[in-house]
Amino acid sequence: MTNPGAASLEFFASRYNIDSVAMSSLLSIALSRGGDFAELFFEHRTNSAIQWEDQRVKSASRNVAQGVGIRVVKGDAIGYAYTESLEMEAMRRAAETASRIGTADERPVPVDATPMLQAGSFYSTTDPLTDEPAARKVALMERADRAARGYDPSIARLDASIGDELKYVMVARSDGKVVGDIQPLIRFNVSALSQNGQSRQVARTGGGGRLGIEYFDRVTPEELAREAARQAVLQQGAIEAPAGTLPVVLAAGDSGVLLHEAVGHGLEADFNRKGTSNYSGRVGQPVASPLVTVVDDGTIADSRGSINVDDEGNPATRNVLIEGGTLRGYLHDEVSARHFGVTPSGSGRRQTFKDYIMPRMTNTFMLPGQSTPDEIIRGVDRGIYAVSYSGGQVNISNGDFVFSVTEAYLIEGGKVTAPLKNVMLIGNGPEVLSRVTAVGNDYQLSDGRWTCGKDGQSVPVGVGMPTVLVSGITVGGTKV
Amino acid sequence: MEGPGALEIARNVVSLARRAGAEQCDAVVSMYTESNVTVRLGELEKLIEAGSMSLGLRVISKGRTAVCSTSDLSPASLEQFVRDAVDLASISEPDEFAGLPSPAELSNVTNADGLGLYDEQIESLSTERKVAMARACEGAAFAFDKRINNSDGASLSTRVGQFALANSLGFEGSYPSTSISLMVEAIADDEEGKKRNGYWYSAERALHRLLDPEEVGRVAARRTVDQIGARKMPTRQVPVVFEPMMTVALAGDLVGCVSGSALYRGATFLADRLGDTIGSPLVTIVDDPRLAGRLGARPFDGEGVTTRRNDIIREGQFSTFLFDCYTARRTKNSTTGSAQRGIETLPAPGVSTMVFEAGADTPEAVVAGVSEGFYVTSLMGNGFNPTTGDYSRGAAGFWIENGRLAFPVTEVNISGQMEAMLRDVDMVANDLTWFGSSAAPTIRVKSMTVAGT
Numbered sequence: 001m002t003n004p005g006a007a008s009l010e011f012f013a014s015r016y017n018i019d020s021v022a023m024s025s026l027l028s029i030a031l032s033r034g035g036d037f038a039e040l041f042f043e044h045r046t047n048s049a050i051q052w053e054d055q056r057v058k059s060a061s062r063n064v065a066q067g068v069g070i071r072v073v074k075g076d077a078i079g080y081a082y083t084e085s086l087e088m089e090a091m092r093r094a095a096e097t098a099s100r101i102g103t104a105d106e107r108p109v110p111v112d113a114t115p116m117l118q119a120g121s122f123y124s125t126t127d128p129l130t131d132e133p134a135a136r137k138v139a140l141m142e143r144a145d146r147a148a149r150g151y152d153p154s155i156a157r158l159d160a161s162i163g164d165e166l167k168y169v170m171v172a173r174s175d176g177k178v179v180g181d182i183q184p185l186i187r188f189n190v191s192a193l194s195q196n197g198q199s200r201q202v203a204r205t206g207g208g209g210r211l212g213i214e215y216f217d218r219v220t221p222e223e224l225a226r227e228a229a230r231q232a233v234l235q236q237g238a239i240e241a242p243a244g245t246l247p248v249v250l251a252a253g254d255s256g257v258l259l260h261e262a263v264g265h266g267l268e269a270d271f272n273r274k275g276t277s278n279y280s281g282r283v284g285q286p287v288a289s290p291l292v293t294v295v296d297d298g299t300i301a302d303s304r305g306s307i308n309v310d311d312e313g314n315p316a317t318r319n320v321l322i323e324g325g326t327l328r329g330y331l332h333d334e335v336s337a338r339h340f341g342v343t344p345s346g347s348g349r350r351q352t353f354k355d356y357i358m359p360r361m362t363n364t365f366m367l368p369g370q371s372t373p374d375e376i377i378r379g380v381d382r383g384i385y386a387v388s389y390s391g392g393q394v395n396i397s398n399g400d401f402v403f404s405v406t407e408a409y410l411i412e413g414g415k416v417t418a419p420l421k422n423v424m425l426i427g428n429g430p431e432v433l434s435r436v437t438a439v440g441n442d443y444q445l446s447d448g449r450w451t452c453g454k455d456g457q458s459v460p461v462g463v464g465m466p467t468v469l470v471s472g473i474t475v476g477g478t479k480v
Numbered sequence: 481m482e483g484p485g486a487l488e489i490a491r492n493v494v495s496l497a498r499r500a501g502a503e504q505c506d507a508v509v510s511m512y513t514e515s516n517v518t519v520r521l522g523e524l525e526k527l528i529e530a531g532s533m534s535l536g537l538r539v540i541s542k543g544r545t546a547v548c549s550t551s552d553l554s555p556a557s558l559e560q561f562v563r564d565a566v567d568l569a570s571i572s573e574p575d576e577f578a579g580l581p582s583p584a585e586l587s588n589v590t591n592a593d594g595l596g597l598y599d600e601q602i603e604s605l606s607t608e609r610k611v612a613m614a615r616a617c618e619g620a621a622f623a624f625d626k627r628i629n630n631s632d633g634a635s636l637s638t639r640v641g642q643f644a645l646a647n648s649l650g651f652e653g654s655y656p657s658t659s660i661s662l663m664v665e666a667i668a669d670d671e672e673g674k675k676r677n678g679y680w681y682s683a684e685r686a687l688h689r690l691l692d693p694e695e696v697g698r699v700a701a702r703r704t705v706d707q708i709g710a711r712k713m714p715t716r717q718v719p720v721v722f723e724p725m726m727t728v729a730l731a732g733d734l735v736g737c738v739s740g741s742a743l744y745r746g747a748t749f750l751a752d753r754l755g756d757t758i759g760s761p762l763v764t765i766v767d768d769p770r771l772a773g774r775l776g777a778r779p780f781d782g783e784g785v786t787t788r789r790n791d792i793i794r795e796g797q798f799s800t801f802l803f804d805c806y807t808a809r810r811t812k813n814s815t816t817g818s819a820q821r822g823i824e825t826l827p828a829p830g831v832s833t834m835v836f837e838a839g840a841d842t843p844e845a846v847v848a849g850v851s852e853g854f855y856v857t858s859l860m861g862n863g864f865n866p867t868t869g870d871y872s873r874g875a876a877g878f879w880i881e882n883g884r885l886a887f888p889v890t891e892v893n894i895s896g897q898m899e900a901m902l903r904d905v906d907m908v909a910n911d912l913t914w915f916g917s918s919a920a921p922t923i924r925v926k927s928m929t930v931a932g933t
Contacts, residue, residue, distance in 0.1 A: 047824075050571065053745075056573040056575075057571060057572045057573045058545070058572065058573075058575060059545040059546060059547060059572050059826055060545075060546045060547075060568045060569070060571040060572050061546065061547045061548065061568075061824065061825070061826075062546075062548045062549075062564065062565075062568055063548065063549040063550070063824045064548075064549070064550045064551070064552065064561075065534070065549075065550075065551050066551060066552060067551065076523075076525060077523065077524055077525050077526065077527075078525065078526045078527070079527050079528075080526065080527065080528040080529075080530075081528070081529055081530050082530045082532075083530065083531070084532060084533065084534070084551040084552070094530070097529050097530070100527065101524075101527050134571040138571070156746065157745065157746060159745065193745070193746050193747065193867075195746060198752065200746050200747075200749075200751070200867050200868070201867060201868065202745075202746075202747050202867045243715045243893070243895070243929055243931035244715045244931060244932070244933065245932075245933050274520065274630070274632065274633075275630055276630055276632050276667055276675070276677070277675075278673075278674065278675055354530065354532065356526065356528065390862060391861070391862050392861060393860045393861045393862070393874075395677065395860070397632075397667055397675040397676070397677040398674050398675045398676065398677070400860070400874075400876075400890065400891055401860075401874075402860040402861030402863070402873070402874030402893070403861060404861055404862055404863040404872075421868075421870065422863070422865065422870045422872050422895065423872075424861060424863045424872045424873070424874060424893050424895070424931075426860075426861075426874045426891050426892065426893045426931070427891065428891065474712070474891060474892070474893065474931060474932060474933065475893075475931065476863070476872050476873075476874065476892075476893020476894075476895055476931040477872075477895065477929075477931060479929075
């Protein structure tokens, strides 16, 4: 397989004549007013999608975006400009605009941009889905439709979509380093409507990752469609959830979203640089139950959150954030790493070239423990078993969080019983992690469906979790 | 801006697409310049300036639909772009409801004159002035109370844009618009080092309408110190008062249920309820894109249909869904001029400028009538199910005792069912407040579950 870094550099050189000389000249302009550090982020992104409704293809779309974002860093301050035109003149103007964060008199700073190659790749770019014939993609949605309708007679609608992205990126930095990457991403979504008379329930699910059509050898469209149908039908029989503080068993896999929100964001170093996170200044201190070890790892093969290099050109790494309950470190981009005097952790990410860089998560998960999932559930007399989620939100400053649970059950006398509707989990990240009383041996990475939002920017992420028992979380049910 | 204008590009693309074989098509072009300055602890932290242009094209041939977008507007690339779009439509299957508006539905007005969408002062605002405004905003937050010991910064953003829409029926419309927003987040330390934070913002089309930067800072600071000492509460059923910003959030959840897309997909609890009384007579919610000077206001919608005021709920009665042309045809209705249109996506109906109309009581009177209840100032999470109307969200605010805000409360959850909540609205205050493109007053819901410890 061709090295994606080399292929991306070749792409920008041949298509737009952006070579070492051009990049060196732009970086020189960017630094000309006294900036400490500058970088150019080139991007060419193609998104294709096909929408399925009413047992037919409703529409097809294809979106192409290209441009360069130019950043100049001066201390903790950032000057930023971008342009969609990759003509030299337009890029020069953007470099001048960004340079103005520096206030020194103009003087050229020589930069020698040199292409570098990273080893290997964490995802396959041999057959991006973008290049597959439409008929193959449509056939996958037909299969999903049949499977959902076959699952239960109450399934009245199946909406599906198949989307893929192919992103060429190239980062040139004022320290001379030039790296590239080609990042594929696919996503299959299904939404099933179950209708019994006037009673309607819609459930959604999906999956994907940084790979091509071979994803569907691992997870079939039928499995995804039946899962959505199962959840919609299950909700028809769900009962009102209790309200109050209860023990909660978080199922393996998707529950990782809780970890992502409640803990992960607070460990992004920009918040800690500013002292606005509840984890600020607490490296080396206990912040969770000793059973808890949390890792962010951008190197997991084909996972939705993985990256070969981050958007500042640093290689993705595996970062242990919390080890046996003790805070070990934060996720860094260049700015926060300079501030703290540490090595960047490969966590500098941005949604597009138009957006600024922040420390972001990649694939975030809790490592497995000793207990079997059965043991964990058997130990709960009355509680909640939380399986699937539609999303969550956290207040970074104090760790308060809220999660919507789309599939949840009552636990009674150590057994999982009635499905519950309308379950919310409300709590505080550090408090909940200190109340983890059992960690299962059944670690699972969630299938690729999560997107993380921060300051209005969305990036694909992975989440994972073993079965975990939390001794008490506030459950926002309706039943008093 | 240099080069051809937005409308010229849109018109050109429509004619290229027609020549490439598109039976029907429309093109949208968005051009804008944007800026952002962020000041933190008095120092300039971020300075962004950039310009952008992009083009979206929808092709409908024999009922087959495709939508494409690009930011590469060079003439050579455009030729290839329209050919690809026309080819892409052949993937779709014929849909009898797909199509442009009928000629009679298209707007005769093709500009935004009189709507007050553009303020020339935004374009001429200097970087120095923007930095000074952000600095004044953050400074006022720190000066408000000595317990404010940190800030996430004050951020001032501006945008000056040109939007154009052209279609193969000959519609050609375009208009300039501006926006400006200022936001700050203030932080304080509570006991045991728990951080409390509050933010405030102002977002407008015109500079003169923007809230005084120092006032934005003071409100953010007050909201932060108000939360110091916040406690959890035991679970109970009580009246819940929504401050105006929270009423906007509640109404926003509701209007997601009145789109024609949710209707034909069966994904709204209001599917069979048109004409029914679903709320108390105090509840009137309108979508009015004709409100001059407001964000969200616009002369024609994303398909070129004249915009109009739509009364969604009038004195408790559910009066209309919001439709674009596709969802209207599909459900045997007429478009309500509500098509929202991104560059990359098909049109879809949605709210533009939403107003929950004010009532007669003062906000103080709304609280004064509550012997024990919850006053919401912050909502978290997306616990609203549009299909069933089940509502459940994390919340923070104040506990009300004997008609007064007694102490701050955090980490609770409020829940109910949307229709029951609308029926239970027993007071609506006269303090209509704007937040960007939406406005609402303080309201009270007679009874909800507040879940806590």
